Amino acid sequence: MAVAAWRARALTVGGAAAAGLIGLVVFGFGGLAAAVPLLVFFVTGTGLTRWSARRLRPASARPAAGAAGRGPKGRSDRGGQDTGSDVRGRRASQVAANGAVAAAAVLGAALWPDPAWAAAYGGAVAAAAADTWATELGVLSKRPPVIITTGRPAAPGQSGAVSAPGTGAGLAGAVLIGFTWAAAAALGQPFGAPPPAALPLAVAAAAGGFLGMAADSVLGATVQVRFGCPACGAETEGPVHFCRPGGVRTEPRRGWRAFNNDTVNFTATLAGAAAAAALFRLLTRAVGG
Numbered sequence: 001m002a003v004a005a006w007r008a009r010a011l012t013v014g015g016a017a018a019a020g021l022i023g024l025v026v027f028g029f030g031g032l033a034a035a036v037p038l039l040v041f042f043v044t045g046t047g048l049t050r051w052s053a054r055r056l057r058p059a060s061a062r063p064a065a066g067a068a069g070r071g072p073k074g075r076s077d078r079g080g081q082d083t084g085s086d087v088r089g090r091r092a093s094q095v096a097a098n099g100a101v102a103a104a105a106v107l108g109a110a111l112w113p114d115p116a117w118a119a120a121y122g123g124a125v126a127a128a129a130a131d132t133w134a135t136e137l138g139v140l141s142k143r144p145p146v147i148i149t150t151g152r153p154a155a156p157g158q159s160g161a162v163s164a165p166g167t168g169a170g171l172a173g174a175v176l177i178g179f180t181w182a183a184a185a186a187l188g189q190p191f192g193a194p195p196p197a198a199l200p201l202a203v204a205a206a207a208g209g210f211l212g213m214a215a216d217s218v219l220g221a222t223v224q225v226r227f228g229c230p231a232c233g234a235e236t237e238g239p240v241h242f243c244r245p246g247g248v249r250t251e252p253r254r255g256w257r258a259f260n261n262d263t264v265n266f267t268a269t270l271a272g273a274a275a276a277a278a279l280f281r282l283l284t285r286a287v288g289g
Helices: 002-007 013-056 092-111 114-142 164-188 199-222 261-288
Strands: 074-075 084-087 227-230 250-253
Touching: 002 013, 013 092, 013 114, 013 164, 084 250, 092 114, 092 261, 114 164, 114 199, 114 261, 199 261
Parallel strands: none
Antiparallel strands: 074 084, 227 250
16 A cells, blocks of 8 residues: 555655555554554545645646646645645655554554553544544635634634634544444454444544644644745745745744644644543443443
């Protein structure tokens, strides 16, 4: 799958290596059932990202039908600005930011068997899916998004900005992963153990994913680093802005330098995993009591 994604330019070489390692851990220790939600996240996330990139790309920049185009232009940040560089897929750091917590949950379940690990795994994957769905479908909003912490209007795609379509899409992505994971676990016995209760697992994973997405927005609005381009004045999440050929080195404007987009995504999946595990314990105790 990683090689196929690299050949389709959904992943860079490093991204394919990282995805292969995460997939090896998840499949090797969790079985096919555990791999299902990860595959659903990757397929839907990649499809939505490419659809969004093509939708936002100016018509004048699209190759004519039948032309040997190299794919949609890249985007400097979640705002969808055209960077002028070709999409070469997700990097290793991006893959790890979205999948490392999920892989760690699978390893945790193998080392210290506990059904709460299954909820943590689902919450991590659901958080990554919710954030991706919200980012890529939030562009459908006809009203400007607002900063989650202040309610001030923001540019589409700005870190910490939320909209009704984006929030709804994120919830849908979290629910899809949560219930997919519960169904796969019920049929496949992940981690070599009896599957956890299906409904508490689905609800906990979906809720954890949604809360992880909310944490991503809060972190994006408060501590995530933002850079400014000295050439064109644009604000971006990356240290290089491609408003000119070869790119322009950007300068930090606000936020913590250690909290770039990858750090925020990792923290959000960790929050989603922790919230899902805690909620799963509460739900199973309530059902059992």
